[in-house]
Amino acid sequence: MPSLLELREVHSGYPTHPVLRGVNFALAAGERVALIGANGAGKTTLLHLLVGLVRPTAGEVIAFGQVRRSETDFHAVRAQVGLVFQDADDQLFCPTVLEDVAFGPRNLGRTSAQAKADALDTLAALGLAGFAERVTYRLSAGEKRLVALATVLAMKPTVLLLDEPTNGLDAATEARLIQYLAALKQAMVIVSHDQQVLAQLATRSVRLDSGVLHHEPRMNSAKHP
Numbered sequence: 001m002p003s004l005l006e007l008r009e010v011h012s013g014y015p016t017h018p019v020l021r022g023v024n025f026a027l028a029a030g031e032r033v034a035l036i037g038a039n040g041a042g043k044t045t046l047l048h049l050l051v052g053l054v055r056p057t058a059g060e061v062i063a064f065g066q067v068r069r070s071e072t073d074f075h076a077v078r079a080q081v082g083l084v085f086q087d088a089d090d091q092l093f094c095p096t097v098l099e100d101v102a103f104g105p106r107n108l109g110r111t112s113a114q115a116k117a118d119a120l121d122t123l124a125a126l127g128l129a130g131f132a133e134r135v136t137y138r139l140s141a142g143e144k145r146l147v148a149l150a151t152v153l154a155m156k157p158t159v160l161l162l163d164e165p166t167n168g169l170d171a172a173t174e175a176r177l178i179q180y181l182a183a184l185k186q187a188m189v190i191v192s193h194d195q196q197v198l199a200q201l202a203t204r205s206v207r208l209d210s211g212v213l214h215h216e217p218r219m220n221s222a223k224h225p
C-alpha cells in the first residue's frame with residue numbers, strides 16, 4: 001500500500017546541534033503510530049517536518065506520493081494533514097471557541113454556514129456542545145487542548161498529527177478522547193508518553209533515540225481500524 005506520508009533519510013537540526021540523523025518513516029492508511037522518546041529527542045521536530053514547519057537539512061519529505069520542498073507544496077499538504085500543536089495556545093487565536101473551530105473549514109474555502117455547521121458538529125462530537133460562545137483564552141488547559149483538537153478535526157483532514165493530545169486531561173476525559181480517536185478512520189501519528197494511549201490507541205510505535213528512529217515490534221492490543 002502506498003504511504004500517505006514519508007520521510008526518507010531525513011536529517012534535521014539547529015546550528016548548535018543535530019536533532020534527527022537519517023530518519024526513515026512511513027505512515028500508511030489506517031495506521032495509528034505512537035511516536036515516543038525522551039524529552040528533547042526530536043518528536044515535535046519530526047511532526048513539524050511532515051507538514052513543512054521545519055525543513056530537512058538533508059533527505060526528502062514525501063506526501064501523498066509527491067516529494068515536497070517548497071512552501072506551496074507544503075501549503076497543499078497542510079490542507080490534508082491536521083497538526084494539533086503541543087501547546088494549545090499556538091493553535092487558538094480567535095476570541096471565541098466557535099470562531100476558532102470554524103476558522104480552518106472557512107480557510108479551506110467552505111461557506112461560512114458550512115464552516116459553522118462543521119464546527120458545531122465537531123464540538124458536539126468531542127463533548128464540547130455548549131462551548132461555542134465561550135471565550136477561548138478563559139478556558140482551562142484541558143478544555144483548550146480539546147478545543148485545539150476540534151479546530152483540526154473540523155477541517156476533516158486525511159491524516160492527524162497529534163502532539164501529546166492527552167496531556168492535562170482528567171482520567172474520564174482522556175478515556176473519552178481515546179475512544180473517540182480510536183473510532184476515527186484517519187491515519188495518525190501520536191506523540192505520547194501516556195501508557196493508555198500506547199495500549200489502547202496505537203497500532204504500532206516508533207522511538208526516537210539520539211536522533212535515530214527505531215521501529216518497535218508491532219502492538220497487538222490496539223484494534224486496527
Ligand SMILES: Nc1ncnc2c1ncn2[C@@H]1O[C@H](COP(=O)(O)OP(=O)(O)OP(=O)(O)O)[C@@H](O)[C@H]1O
Binds near residue numbers: 014042043045
Ligand atoms: N528553534 C530551535 N532552535 C534551537 N534548538 C531547538 C529549536 N527548536 C527545538 N530545538 C531543540 O531541538 C531538540 C528537539 O526538540 P523537540 O521539541 O523536537 O523534542 P521533543 O522530543 O518533542 O521534546 P519534548 O518531549 O520535551 O516535547 C531539543 O533539544 C530542542 O531544544
